[in-house]
Amino acid sequence: MTEQDQFDSNIDQGADTTVALGKGLDVGTANLAAAVQNDEGGITVNVERNAFLDIPSDAYSKNMLTKLKVPYVVHNGKLVVIGEAAFELANVFGRETRRPMADGLVSPNEQDALPMMKMIIQKILGEPQVPGENCYFCVPAPSLDVDNNVVYHQGLFESLIGKLGYTARAINEAHAVVFSELADNDFTGIGLSFGGGMANACITYKSIPCLSFSVARGGDWIDKNVANVLGCPRSKATAIKERGIDIRDPKSREEEAVAIYYRSLINYVLSNIKSRFESGQNMPSFKEPIDIACAGGTSMIGGFIEVFREEFAKIDFPIPVGRIFRSEEALTAVAKGCLVAAAIGES
């Protein structure tokens, strides 16, 4: 049996106890997610919030955190609570979480957060099944609206993942959405990833990216503005946003603020995409209407895709578009797309 055959049988039979090689990692501003194929023919995605909170270190707090199964690290004499627990504690104490990343890239203001981020990635990714196993991780595309450079960001994570024993390869975030969501379209269409720090777009033709770019606004931009108008910490604004509201039908002043900024974000992203398409540089043309797949944690709010369609209808989009839909696994779609790239790389 060749290596190719073995790979195929792992996928097709599903129940085989050997798990297919390759891992996908979504290095997101708000969440870190690692996807791997499981032995039941599906995928398992480990997700952790990309945030931490430092609190004074003492034996009592340490014991309590251990009993409550709250992940922590002792760093520079401080107790650093990591991930979702940090977010919850920040809300309890009315504080802001610290964030290793901002606007889709490693934050220059939180350099000492990198060791914490490494621990989270190590935890969700686990050990490689074989030395040098493929791990595809996502990187944002250059932004249309701010001057940023992904070279340093990409280099950092290539090094980190390499040190964990993997062969690290970068893939554009929205391209990963295409791999995850547009298989039925032969991977032709537009993938949009609405993340915490950015919104990424990628147009592909038969899996080949023709055009990719980003805008530096995402869920964090909504949180910042909602926090400003409501006079509360950003963590609180995030919690309001994530408590299951529908932006078509806001029930309170707080939800109204969230809905207003969501609509503004969607309009901003669509306007930028439209103007990029209209600029005529490297523009692909399609014979048939193409589908738009939306994904990313910021797209998970109730009413997102309906508002997206409403805003889309208002603009004269330069490309004929067929279906506009949101991924059923919006939070994990990027990690899944990275996994597809990694698995095909392994084969």
Place this chain on the structure above:
Amino acid sequence: MESVNEIKEALSARSRTATLDELRSEGRKRVRLIRAEHVAQMISEAVHAAIEHSGLLDQEEVDRLVEKSRQEFKSILREREQELARSRETEEALEAREGELTELKSRFGELTRALASTRAELQQVQSELEVARELPAPVAPPPAPAAAPSSDMLMALVQEMANLKANLMQAQAPQAAPAPGADFSAAIEKLAGSLNDRLETLGKKMGVSAAVGGDAPTDFGSLFDAGESKLESNMDNIQVKQKAGGGIAANLARLKKLKGGG
């Protein structure tokens, strides 16, 4: 009367102005004066007399020719005036260009000074690095900042260098358009290239060269290390949140088919 003015302008255009002192220095003690009106009258009379004696043209034809000549004269005069205006505009544009050149020279001076200052800083950092390297290696693992520049310091330095480079390139951008600045742009480009090389050299020594634009793969992994041998943590005993998702077999099959392998 109009013809008299024209005669005056023509005389003025074709004559020179000299002061009495100048004339005296030329040995002239007396000069004869004649009014423009008289010259005009004389010309007119001479022309009319010549034409009458020729018997070729009647008075009406003569008047028409005089009018045509007058128009011709005006046209030539206008052309000369326009040439003069164009000449003045060219002179003003030249002055503006000279001003721009002076400004560019001034900026060049500033950038040169900034570059010299940066070079001095880089050399100082290089020296410090050399000194740090020459120190004997400690037996036990040393605390991170003691023997070598910390990750933060490297990051700050790289950021500073990248900013300087960006500023230099930004300053260069508007100087490319005008022709007089072409040489200056080339000089700036050369300086930027030289700075790049120096940054790259220093960056490679510190293991961060790709951060300032190099193509070679660089190991950034140490930036994720906390400087402590092992951080105290309970992460090993914590379960992360897991989500189940649909399989990717169909995606892989499609991709393989696209690649021609299915």
